[in-house]
Amino acid sequence: MTTSHSAPLGHLINGQRVVGGSRSQPVFNPATGQAETTVMLADKTTVEAAITAAQAAFTSWRNTPPLKRARVMSSLKVLLEQHADELCEMITREHGKVLSDAMGELQRGIENVEYASYATELLKGEHSKNVGPAIDSWSEFQPLGVAAGITPFNFPAMVPLWMWPMAVACGNTFVLKPSERDPTSALRIAELALEAGLPPGVLNVVNGDKEAVDTLLQDPRIKAVSFVGSTPIAEYIYSEGCKHGKRVQALGGAKNHAVVMPDADVPNAVNALMGAAFGSCGERCMAIPLVVAVGDETADAVLAGLKTELAKIRLGSGFDAQSDMGPLVTRAHFDKVKGYVDQGVKEGALLLVDGRGAKVAGHEAGYFLGPCLFDHVKPGMTIYLEEIFGPVLGVVRVKTLQEAMDMINDHEYGNGTCIFTRDGEAARYFTDNIQVGMVGVNVPLPVPVAYHSFGGWKRSLFGDLHAYGPDAVRFYTKRKTITQRWPAAGVREGTVFAFPSSR
Template identity: 80%
Template structure:
């Protein structure tokens, strides 16, 4: 009998009342690892009720005590890093070193959350008027929720719920049903660290679970990371239901390679940015925009040499550079994009569609693919492939490269490779993208900044984690207080109050 992955509600592992389940695959072999229970509306409702019941006591727990739980939790994550990384690799397919890197970035967000007493300090002003003091406080919202993707089953949840709970909220997490085990394991470590039952609940599920979270009035805020069509739906439905919503969507990130760039550095950077995690990253770089044919030719020569040396295989093999894609369906989709690129006239220089890994013939493997002469309007230029496919775009000037980037519907990340400080400064000042790198291919902000794109890569006003997370998971309350002197009686005042009255 196959293992059933259930839910974590009110501090207890439970199975779903629903008879619906979905297989969880090992992408390296194609074999079914387990079945994950898909929560129905009543199961999600039970998680929300648990979070609602836990909220009053947790809201009134001192911020320092909440922060200390996060500090203990960070230690447990570090101690269990090998176990967590193995779970990520087993269900997502990424190589172990990449899984460890993902977890480390999540741990850094937990560490930032442990600064809660400092982050939640309000503002105070004495004598804003005669005998009047005023101050602001950052108060918790209540029950909050997060919906997270398969490609970062550890890191993205750790972007959300640690900051939410240290701000005094309770949380219901709906992770991807494709890779649920590491997320659930991490949540159990949080309980071990001292998080009270009900403060964090995890429900595995599909659209029924998502829609329940969106429409239940007890849920005050929703965070989401995923594709743009789903992000747009969640933002619209959540806002219509009166919730605070941040929804991070898709990307099509361009790397600009200038004539003065260090080509060897650019090649090495693009190898990881395009093919790391098999391209299943919203900050991956699937387009290299080369300023001049000489730059393009030199870049291609370096890339082809590096690609030939790549080792593709199961993520659990420490000698591998790239593992499989997450599902058979996604493998077919990525292959279809490569087919379409050829049909639309791009030049396929490296074809990974026929790759087979000995002993893993049923795994979801595709080799790195490299296109030249990719142009705007082609499907492989416009759409997010989410696979190991890099396209070379040829332009004549930096201005032309920037026009292409600004015209694209996505504005998540971009980067420029150059030795010219003036060009770099012009690029960073004027490009219409939310996260920009200079000689850095994956400009993912550190935990004490915030993550988010522009245009159709982000719906909502506030970015993920960092300082914006405090603003998203709290509401500001401003108190103005006056204590008249004993025995002093004042007459009625009909003018609008000001510092003069």
């Protein structure tokens, strides 16, 4: 287990660790409730120094051959695999998720680094010869300049790796502002990128809060901003970034429904729902907080299976190999999630499994909330409408698939959804007509792999392009089209006033 830091965590600017800003805040181990280090919160001057470093590095980096940029990503992939245990311990210590979950997060991040190493193929332009008499035309993808990423606490390694590897592989430089709740792994990965051959200044990391975020949004040298977090903040990031002339993609919140049909394989569905609802203590934007059971018999069978499995779940420190679920990330978040459970009871949902009194021996000060299971959740209830981001699963009872789909389509979020069924016709109808960006069939967490793109619909995404995958190349580049002609020497042509065409 890695020892705690003795000095405050600072920032990584122009290849060097620096201490910037006059404010700091503690970083807690959520399993113990104890602060193990502090992190400096960057002020405006510190963030501007990071932007200046990125701007200075841009000209040389954009002109670095794509193959050399791709080789840095290939080297980084190897280093991330070699340092996986170290990085996962950092994630578990600061976030609380169990080590196996941290390893899964890191692996998905590594896959994005691997995809970014294909930059030579992804950045190839398009060429057309003789679009007109002796006229050739082609398009190419050029980098934007300095890009920024603002990432959440729930995936401190993976989400930054959704952003900056592709951005820098495309020739941009980058300023990353990770979550100040669990910042260590992002800093360490940035150091590994330097070791892999990334020049100083190409990737800079600043820890901070709203002051740092607003500086990134307002500085004209930042050309693009990627964000993942809650919908209210996503909407703010999008509106402020666009107001200041930036390209913005802001991924927001979710309320993902899992539809269980009467013909579903209920035991398999229950096992899938357990991981989807309670893995990472429910702190995933793709978590399943709502089961929509078609028919009372279906609901009763699903609830019976869930209650049986929930009785087996092991709550404990993420470092305990026997633990299935760790703590919530902070005391404030614990109180917020517990408040949602209280509100669900108050509004009339039936609480079948109550995790509010959970205790873990030896970790009494930790932020542990046991799994909670509600029946008879109704649209309009707070626990139906709002993103809880905790280990709380509610069952909604409906009579038909169409009723379930209407309910999902009416919700303000459209991030992820899934259906459990053996009926291909029902699955096809569901996937074709549901108004949600990522859809699973007998797959509860339909998170796209690195060579597809991640993003929801409605108020789960602000912007036109999704995260990572092919959309990332489009987001972090701008298309330039060149049309050229070389007239034969000595040939003179008359003036043409008509609009050019190939006729």
